Amino acid sequence: MGDWKTTDGLPRRRRHRALSPLREHLRDTFWFAPTAALFLVFVVWSAATAADDAILTALRDSGDEDAVGDLLGIAEDAKTVVTTISAAMMTFIGVVFSISLVAVQMAAGQFSPRVVRIFVRSRITKATFAVFLATFVQSLLVLTSYDSQRDPALVASIPLVQSVLTLILVGLSVVLFVMYVNSTLRLMRVAHVVDLITREALRVVASMPLDGSAGEPVGTSTSTGPGPGSSSDLGPETALIAHHGRAGVLRDVDIARLVRMARQSGVVLRLVPRIGDFVVPGTPVFAVHGGPATKGLRALSFQVSVGAERTFHQDLGFGLRQLSDIALRALSPAVNDPTTAVQAVDRIVQFLSSVAQRPLGALLHRDRRGTVRLVQPVPGWTELVDLAFTEIRGCAVSSPQVTRRLLAGLDDLLGAVAEDRREPLVRHRTLLTQAVERTVPEAANRAFALHPDRQGIG
Numbered sequence: 001m002g003d004w005k006t007t008d009g010l011p012r013r014r015r016h017r018a019l020s021p022l023r024e025h026l027r028d029t030f031w032f033a034p035t036a037a038l039f040l041v042f043v044v045w046s047a048a049t050a051a052d053d054a055i056l057t058a059l060r061d062s063g064d065e066d067a068v069g070d071l072l073g074i075a076e077d078a079k080t081v082v083t084t085i086s087a088a089m090m091t092f093i094g095v096v097f098s099i100s101l102v103a104v105q106m107a108a109g110q111f112s113p114r115v116v117r118i119f120v121r122s123r124i125t126k127a128t129f130a131v132f133l134a135t136f137v138q139s140l141l142v143l144t145s146y147d148s149q150r151d152p153a154l155v156a157s158i159p160l161v162q163s164v165l166t167l168i169l170v171g172l173s174v175v176l177f178v179m180y181v182n183s184t185l186r187l188m189r190v191a192h193v194v195d196l197i198t199r200e201a202l203r204v205v206a207s208m209p210l211d212g213s214a215g216e217p218v219g220t221s222t223s224t225g226p227g228p229g230s231s232s233d234l235g236p237e238t239a240l241i242a243h244h245g246r247a248g249v250l251r252d253v254d255i256a257r258l259v260r261m262a263r264q265s266g267v268v269l270r271l272v273p274r275i276g277d278f279v280v281p282g283t284p285v286f287a288v289h290g291g292p293a294t295k296g297l298r299a300l301s302f303q304v305s306v307g308a309e310r311t312f313h314q315d316l317g318f319g320l321r322q323l324s325d326i327a328l329r330a331l332s333p334a335v336n337d338p339t340t341a342v343q344a345v346d347r348i349v350q351f352l353s354s355v356a357q358r359p360l361g362a363l364l365h366r367d368r369r370g371t372v373r374l375v376q377p378v379p380g381w382t383e384l385v386d387l388a389f390t391e392i393r394g395c396a397v398s399s400p401q402v403t404r405r406l407l408a409g410l411d412d413l414l415g416a417v418a419e420d421r422r423e424p425l426v427r428h429r430t431l432l433t434q435a436v437e438r439t440v441p442e443a444a445n446r447a448f449a450l451h452p453d454r455q456g457i458g
Helices: 020-027 032-061 065-110 113-121 123-145 160-187 190-206 255-265 295-303 318-331 338-355 381-395 400-414 423-439 443-449
Strands: 237-242 248-253 268-271 284-289 304-307 362-366 372-377
Touching (some): 032 065, 032 123, 032 160, 065 160, 113 123, 113 318, 160 190, 190 318, 237 295, 255 268, 255 295, 255 362, 295 304, 338 400, 381 400, 381 423, 400 423
Antiparallel strands (some): 237 284, 268 284
């Protein structure tokens, strides 16, 4: 991508948002948006009720009983529409989202079960469901505001503003329904799905904390390994903090708070598992370097989030895992869709190109004074290349379309990376060539399958 350095060649300074993990966790849920919409509709309904009462009071204070009667007639006419809305909206919600569940099931079977989270995180899906529920609840609340009195002098409530608000919500529901259908149809197309996955993965790359955290302008982060940031450079390991929560996948950590806690205790923290690893109670999640494990550091295990499945938030390899799964599903004998596999390989090459020049292995998060406070392991270049190509290479031997695209992608990456990162690419290219030579007996077919082509066959 090339946008991670400033004009002087140094990594850009970034700020980590303290609420970033919470925001990402809420995006992975489906209940938050509808619940917030239901709460909001009660607030709006209360304001509309107050407005209706103010209008009625103002008209009576002015002695304009004819205007009150006219408003009462309009409200009675609107009541028929509101009643119809309240009766039909919940049925409409059930039908629409039953169809959606079928679409999600089909997409999971066609692509990968891990793409279901795209539907869960879809903003338009959540907005549609939230507005539908809000419209239904609003219509019920409006019906409770109608007065049984028909005499303008005795009527206590004329829900005119409330009725208008309900009609506005109906109009918004129709617009969102059209947008929702369009979005759902797009999510059933493989090109759009792999594009969404790639954009999410590239967003993780762009947000890699190359220069510290804790919401403060700080220094830089670099890769580890034999160079700076390896365990020997962090000082002696003085303590291990074990995981005490439930077993599950390490989804993310609160980087800002961890850096702050390490700075206050005067130590360096090293995250032992990688984001995406499965952790069980009793296994170490943090190593403390350069100082004792103070009482405040005993709460470190509460700064990690463990769940049932991986998320994109801080997981550098999760995008590649999904793209590889889609390609493998497409190459299976039951599906036999090499064109889909080629589309997945296109995005795999795009992702690897975006990280080809980045420091990998681990990230060093520094405090405001530039002192390393947190070391976060991330996959290295060789691990990412192996994740991207190993399984696909093994299944693509019998598909010349995919082997041609793999060779073209490997050649493109070989021309884009530094010399020290060429070895895994050369290894996969050699292994692919050897596998095709062993599997394809005819020389002409073998030569065709080993000819690099960015479109596969076309």
